[in-house]
Amino acid sequence: MLELEHSVNAPVASEPLQERRASGLRRRIRPGETFIQILLFLCACVSIATTFSIVIVLSREALSFFTEAGVSVGQFLTGTTWRPGAGHFGVLPLVNATILTSLIAMLVALPLGLGAALYLSEYASARIRGVLKPTLELLAGIPTVVYGYFALTFVTPLLRRVLGAETVQIYNMLSAGIVVGILITPLVATLSEDALSAVPDGLRNASFGLGATRWETAIKVVFPAASSGVIAACMVAMARAMGETMVVALAAGASPNLSLNPFEPAETMTGHIARISGGDLSYGTIDYQSLFAIGLLLFGMTLLLNILSRWVVRHVREVYD
């Protein structure tokens, strides 16, 4: 006991108290920390720089398309025929096919994805969730080209058998849309499930405590509380559907066609880019440059969707605050 006291008191006796206290607090230089910070900052920069580079490249080529090909922006955006060989560069058929297949995809993915998310977060036991969620995520790992052939060799024949071969053509937007929907379902499901699971259990208990059933609790309490996250998930999925290429390139056909009939073939923006750029197209031609105009437009559309989703999310949140 005495010894202990001695050892505690010893340093105080040998140096002034003030100095001893201050010395431990002196600012230290940590080169490692600074290095890590710079490294992480550069990582963040790479993605930003990539995005900007893409926009610059797209814009430059698109600009030369508009100036050299003699196609005005107005003609490009409102033209109803896309036939580069004949000099017709109206993008509407491609935009129409992109939007139509994406909407069909959302019609499939929203009920399936949100239903799965609600089941996983509100109904499933821990054991079932442990099996189901990884399985669902596995779906997201299947290469899209496999989905493409799934559409072409399974869904399309099925549609033709059910709805009639004279109604449904071999290449059609419906089959492509349905399969894109299946492809983005895991995305809707997992992102929404994250949002639903993040709702505090206190709200569920409050609802159950008032005599609400699981369904009432899920629909009237959990879902509205998670609405901003769920809407964000849907917007991400929509953007993904619009950008999806392989399935539509394989199953929707290769002819730009302005039609609202989902049984008809129609080439989407991404499908057209993939087909033309995969062919023997020489650098600097008008056809080549037109692809960049399409790409820029698609980029603008998804950007708009993104901005819209942010606005919606903020708007929905305001209702509750």
Place this chain on the structure above:
Amino acid sequence: MNGEPACVIETRNLQINYGSFCAVKGVNLSIEPRTITALIGPSGCGKSTVLRSLNRMNDLVPGARVDGEVLFYGANLYAPEVDAVQVRRRIGMVFQKPNPFPKSIYENVAYGLRINGWRGTKASLDARVEAALRGAALWDEVKDKLQQSGLALSGGQQQRLCIARALAVEPEVILMDEPCSALDPIATLKIEQLMSELRQHYTIVIVTHNMQQAGRVADYTAFFLMDHDRAGQLIEYGPTSQIFSHPRDARTEAYISGRFG
């Protein structure tokens, strides 16, 4: 007393397990109408578990298993034909942490009525919401901002909103799980005053960590303690004045006088 039964809730040899762990066992408790009964005891003694078993909230906990009987006006709540959802409509609950829905004050209170299939007019719904808010001594503070979010209220107001929400469906019993533990002393006082008023119409069972609170508000007090297997047991139950001044069990006296817990 015009045929009113002697007790609203009675537990008989109640035992609750979470998986293989026995949280509480051998609880025999009878709760009289229009009284406040406090469940006290150190952390982990099973008092919240007992409370949650009274309106079958434990059904929602995976692995929870209830043995014995909980009689509500003489009928066993755990009989196979009893619907847990209906039980909770008649035995309401207020939780430890104020948990208003992220909805307006009005919608928070109307929620329970809406899920019960409210068929009345807008005016009658308004009246029920106002009555519930008055019942929870919150009306005067929120009457001009019913459309504002319930989350914008202070902690004490939020808790009274949760009480109003429970009152709106006109339950017979209100279970309160440490309703003041997240509140400051002034908000706590308001809730305690409110409980004394509510006692005229409702039967209240409250879990509290705060012995003074039990002493202030409760007509009856039940003292729980865990045994050597960490299973909670009801040690002593009686009028609050007796539990606090003349406890029969030495362990109750030790706890009351602050020697442990």
